[in-house]
Amino acid sequence: MNWSGGKDSALALYHALRDPRYQVSHLLTSVNAHFERVSMHGVRLPLLEAQARRIGLPLVQLRLPEMPGMAEYELQMQTTLDPLVRAGVRHSIFGDIFLEDLRAYREEQLSRLGMQAVFPLWQRPGADILREYLDLGFRAVVVCVNDQHLDASFCGRLLDREFLRDLPPGVDPCGENGEYHSFIFDAPYFSSPIGFERGELVRRTYQPARAGSGADDVPDPFQAGFWYCDLLPVEGN
Numbered sequence: 176m177n178w179s180g181g182k183d184s185a186l187a188l189y190h191a192l193r194d195p196r197y198q199v200s201h202l203l204t205s206v207n208a209h210f211e212r213v214s215m216h217g218v219r220l221p222l223l224e225a226q227a228r229r230i231g232l233p234l235v236q237l238r239l240p241e242m243p244g245m246a247e248y249e250l251q252m253q254t255t256l257d258p259l260v261r262a263g264v265r266h267s268i269f270g271d272i273f274l275e276d277l278r279a280y281r282e283e284q285l286s287r288l289g290m291q292a293v294f295p296l297w298q299r300p301g302a303d304i305l306r307e308y309l310d311l312g313f314r315a316v317v318v319c320v321n322d323q324h325l326d327a328s329f330c331g332r333l334l335d336r337e338f339l340r341d342l343p344p345g346v347d348p349c350g351e352n353g354e355y356h357s358f359i360f361d362a363p364y365f366s367s368p369i370g371f372e373r374g375e376l377v378r379r380t381y382q383p384a385r386a387g388s389g390a391d392d393v394p395d396p397f398q399a400g401f402w403y404c405d406l407l408p409v410e411g412n
Contacts, residue, residue, distance in 0.1 A: 176232070176268045178202040180213055180223055181357040182315050182334060183270030183296060183349060186308055188230075190295035191268050192364060197293070200264060202227055202234045203255070209241040216318055216356045217403040222371060225412040229365040235259070242381075249284065260288050268293045272304065272351050301348040305339060314361040314368070322378070322400040324354040331373050331404035358406060370412055374405035 176191060176199050178184050191197050204223060205214040213223055227234035237255045239248060256267075267290050271277055281292045296304060315334040320327070324346050332338050334357050339348055346354050361368040380400045 176202050177270070178204050178226075178234075179270070179356070180204065180216060180218055180226055180359060181270075181318075182308055182313065182359065183272065183304075183351075185270075185313055185315075185359040185362055186304060186311075187268055187270035187295045189311065189363065191293070194295070197266060197268070199232060199268070200262075201259060202230065202232050203237060203259075203267075204234065205237045205239060207241060208238040214239060215353075216358065218318055218358050218406060219408065221408045221412065222358065222369065222406055225369045225408065226359065226365075229362075229367060229369065231366070252284065253288065256288055256290070260290065265289070266291050266293050268295065270294075270296055272296050272301070272349055273298055274351065301351070304349055308334075309336065311363050312361070313359060313363070315357040315359045316371075316373075316404070316406065317355050318358045318404050318406060319356040320402050321354055322402055324352075325402075327376060327378070327402045329355065330376060330402040370409040372407040372409055374407045377403050377405065379403065 176184070176188050178188065188199065191199050206212070206220065206223075207214050210217075211220050212218055213220075224234060235255060237251060239251055243251070256264075267281070267285055269278075269281060269292060271281075271294055278292070278294065278297075285292050317330055317332050317334055317338065320330045325343070329338070329341070342348060350356065358371075360371060378400055
């Protein structure tokens, strides 16, 4: 299970656990090894580990440098997945919903390892996904927002009906375009909720690269900005 710790991967796991065709054996999470946090989400590792303990599945970390290139990412992914393939794992489960190019990329990379990708939420309407998320009793806090789409006031809020009502027009309700990321602190398959405290709100910028005319990429003057709400573990997790 490709586990980001957020809403979509949590709901995809819910369906995978109920599907008799699969036996979920591990959680796999991309981790920024420089900051010791979940990639993109910015969640501290002790909170990720608390999720794994409550689910009762072993956690495998795909440990990446701060800004990996695609070749380095793919090499690290293969190195991390090889032991699982040798142990008999043949499927990799994702919470993706409708990004066709991302699905094609995942399927191509996994086919090289003799694995198949599984997408339990694929092309389901966002409203249905969120209704199920709420009705099943999942609870999450928003830990990251892209400030191209949402202002800082959305970061650190509970992912509930009020949050969804407040989303501006054009923002995907599931955040499928990277508008926001979340941290699940309670789920139907958790042994108990995870305790945390909200910490500081910080803004970080990332400068993407665009293909240049030469061999190397050249920096793009646009900087993507993200707000992060730092979550602090509490004792007893």
